[in-house]
Structures are given as structure tokens and as C-alpha cells.
Amino acid sequence: MNAREIALKIINDVHTNDAYANVSLTRELRKHEVSDQDRRFVTELVYGCVKAGDSLDWILSQYINRPIKKIAPIIQDVLRLGIYQIFFMDKVPESAACNQSVELAKKYGHIGTVKFVNAVLRNAVRQPEKAVYPNGKGQATKYAALAYNHPEWLVKRWIKEFGYDMAVKLCEFNNTNAALSIRTNTLKTNRSDLMNILSAEQVVCYESEWTPEGLVCQSHPAMDQIKSLTEGLFQVQDESSMLVAHVLDPQPGEFIIDTCSAPGGKTTHIAALMQNKGRVLATDIYEHKLKRVNENAERLGIQIIQTELLDATQIGDVYEQQADRVLVDAPCSGLGVLRRKPDARWKKSPALLVELPKLQIEILKSAAKAVKPGGVLVYSTCTIAKEENQTVVNLFLADHPEFELEQTGQFLPYAKQKTTMVQLLPHIAGTDGFFIARMKRK
Numbered sequence: 001m002n003a004r005e006i007a008l009k010i011i012n013d014v015h016t017n018d019a020y021a022n023v024s025l026t027r028e029l030r031k032h033e034v035s036d037q038d039r040r041f042v043t044e045l046v047y048g049c050v051k052a053g054d055s056l057d058w059i060l061s062q063y064i065n066r067p068i069k070k071i072a073p074i075i076q077d078v079l080r081l082g083i084y085q086i087f088f089m090d091k092v093p094e095s096a097a098c099n100q101s102v103e104l105a106k107k108y109g110h111i112g113t114v115k116f117v118n119a120v121l122r123n124a125v126r127q128p129e130k131a132v133y134p135n136g137k138g139q140a141t142k143y144a145a146l147a148y149n150h151p152e153w154l155v156k157r158w159i160k161e162f163g164y165d166m167a168v169k170l171c172e173f174n175n176t177n178a179a180l181s182i183r184t185n186t187l188k189t190n191r192s193d194l195m196n197i198l199s200a201e202q203v204v205c206y207e208s209e210w211t212p213e214g215l216v217c218q219s220h221p222a223m224d225q226i227k228s229l230t231e232g233l234f235q236v237q238d239e240s241s242m243l244v245a246h247v248l249d250p251q252p253g254e255f256i257i258d259t260c261s262a263p264g265g266k267t268t269h270i271a272a273l274m275q276n277k278g279r280v281l282a283t284d285i286y287e288h289k290l291k292r293v294n295e296n297a298e299r300l301g302i303q304i305i306q307t308e309l310l311d312a313t314q315i316g317d318v319y320e321q322q323a324d325r326v327l328v329d330a331p332c333s334g335l336g337v338l339r340r341k342p343d344a345r346w347k348k349s350p351a352l353l354v355e356l357p358k359l360q361i362e363i364l365k366s367a368a369k370a371v372k373p374g375g376v377l378v379y380s381t382c383t384i385a386k387e388e389n390q391t392v393v394n395l396f397l398a399d400h401p402e403f404e405l406e407q408t409g410q411f412l413p414y415a416k417q418k419t420t421m422v423q424l425l426p427h428i429a430g431t432d433g434f435f436i437a438r439m440k441r442k
């Protein structure tokens, strides 16, 4: 199977089976023996095509006079793949994009579809001016959505909230490739020693400006070839996510509950800050995800983490006033981490921002019950939607006078802020978008 056919299979899996692009990509690349060059080509085709989403369909619709959805799904994807190569990839000759798409149509379609694919793509090559995005009066939102490959509802929302220029910057940021960032496992090494070890393993990285244990990698070999990862010298984690455990500020010997813990990025950070002394209870609603917490803890050499399958909305009844500190790293829309998941932006909807806050408040209320008097409660998310962040915290506080909001920004290790809640915006901070609020029980 050649690179384009592998890419087609993955893209089709994403579109017809709702598969995650990264999961499907990893699985298919493992199945087929491909060169490094082809691996990069497949990845670029898949991520690029999936990310471009509606923009590809809009371009296609300029060359097809019937609804795209009426075409057989696999042929839709053959066309998307072809259009992507023609309009988005400078290094692929247009003739190769057309010819190879026709070959795929021969394999997955019939004589009619072969002619159709050939005609559509050759027309696109001949008349590229038809695919110029509309940018007239009153079309600014539509234009930005198409030009920066985001759903229109999201762009509209961000323009209202941040203004046009900032909304575009945010979209542009989401279209960049996220660098790998890692957290030094301070139970086994320190950041400068880790940098030397990584350098010998061909990992080029620099120190994070956000956290004392963070490193950002500019280039690295495949993850399964980095020995220091299997040896537990570091954990893969975004810089902004590393801020949460610092804000929680757990102390050795304490009892901490991490209510939505899997796969354990923050749980293991908490345990490291406690110097592996005390007790961390890591709960989640998925057993298979808790396995990941245990695997990470074992790899990192942590003994104080205990996992438990428990719905966070029940946690307060089970552990009433028992914990010194409780973390709620809530399930959220993930609107702050869109650059990491090319398909994610197309799977979100405005309805999610109505439904999720109900669960988030319920979890926060229950988690609060588990905090001892004088203890700390931290609420965090990787979204930038106010409904899931400030609104949730304010609603909770209005109903819980026994909790007071602290100067969360003062608990950041570096770049302290004079703010009661911290909201990192990706296009400004250069990190994943993250929200953190720290509260204290009186």
C-alpha cells in the first residue's frame, strides 16, 4: 500500500467511524512498513486534510454541482486528499496529485467515479481562481473560518470575545505544530542532568520559561527510541498543565485527592512535589484510564499513588472533609488544546458548552466536600471557554461561602500574575490554553 492509500484509509476512518486521527495514524503506520519519508508524508496528508475540514469541502463545492455528502464516503475522501495536495502542499506536483487520486478512485470506485474524480481535480488545477475564499462585506467571519480552517461558530465566538485580529491569531496558533514538552521527574534526576542525557539521545530541547522542571523539545527521535522515557526520567506534559500542581502546592506527608486524574500527568507531578511522601488518591470514571495512571506511577518510581474507580460527583460523600488538598482537573471541551488534535475542532459544538458546565459544577461541589477545614481546592481545565471556567467557579463560590478564592496567579512558579484566576490563552502564552483557580476552605 503506498503512502497516499494509507492516508486515505486513515482519513476515511476519521470521517466515517469517528476515529481519532492520531490513534488511527499510529495503528496504520505500525501495520505497514513505510520509510521515514513516507511516514512524514502520510502524517502531513492525514493531519493536514483532517484539520482543513470544511475548507476542503468548500473548495470542492466550487467544482462539483451536487452536494458532496451525496458522493460515496470513500470517494469524498479521495477528492479531499487530492484537493489538499493541489491547494495546500507546495511540494506535490499537481499532476501527481491528480494521477494518484485517479489511481485511488480506480481501486475504491468504478469507471464512473474514476472519470468524475479526474474531471473535478483537473478542473481545480485549471481554474484555481474559483477557490478564492469569499471576503466581501459581511463575510469576515466566513472568510476567517475558511482561511484558517476552523468551524464558523467557533470563529464567530472568538471574534466576539477577543476581536478579529486576536481571533485570527488564535486560529493561526491552533494550526501550528505543538512542540513536545516534558516534565523532569525530580524524584530521579534534575532538569540540567536530564538535558545532558537527552542531548546524548539526540533530543534537542531548551528550558521552559513557565516551570522549573519543564523542557521544550525542538527535535527528537521517535518516542519509543528515547531510553530516558522508559527509565522514568521524565513525563510528557504541556508546560501550562505543569502549572496546576504548583498552584495546588502539595506538601510531603499530606493526603491529596486528584478527582479526574487519568492518565496521571498531574497526579504524578503532585507526588513528585511531595517527594514521594504522603498519600495521593487518584480517581477517574474509567478503569482502563486508571491503568495508565498506575503505569506512569510505576515508570516514574512513585509509591504513594493509589487509584480508585470513583465518579467524582460522589467523591465528597465518600471522603468527606478528609483531604488536605483536592484537585478537580475537570473534563472539558478542550478548546485550549486544539493544536494538539487536528480533528478536535470539528467534533466540538456549542451544545457542549451548555452541557459540560453542569457536570463541572456537580464535580466541583462534591470535591469541595472532601476538603478539610483550612484545606485547598483547585479547579482547572484545558479550555478557554468562560462558561466552563470563570462562570463555574463564580457559581460555586456564590453557593459555598465557606470557600474563598485566593490569588491564584501568585502560586505560579514563574511569571506570577496579580489575578484570582489564571487563564492562559494559547496565542498569547504560546502554550496550551489552561484555566486554574485556587480556593481555600475557611
Ligand SMILES: C[S@@+](CC[C@H](N)C(=O)[O-])C[C@H]1O[C@@H](n2cnc3c(N)ncnc32)[C@H](O)[C@@H]1O
Binding pocket: 241, 259, 260, 261, 262, 263, 264, 265, 266, 267, 283, 284, 285, 286, 289, 310, 311, 312, 313, 329, 330, 331, 332, 363
Ligand atoms: C482533563 S482529563 C484529566 C487529565 C489528568 N488530570 C492529567 O493531568 O493527566 C479529565 C478526566 O476526567 C475523567 N472524568 C470524566 N468524568 C468524570 C467523572 N464524573 N468522575 C471522575 N472522572 C471523570 C475522564 O475520564 C478524564 O480522564
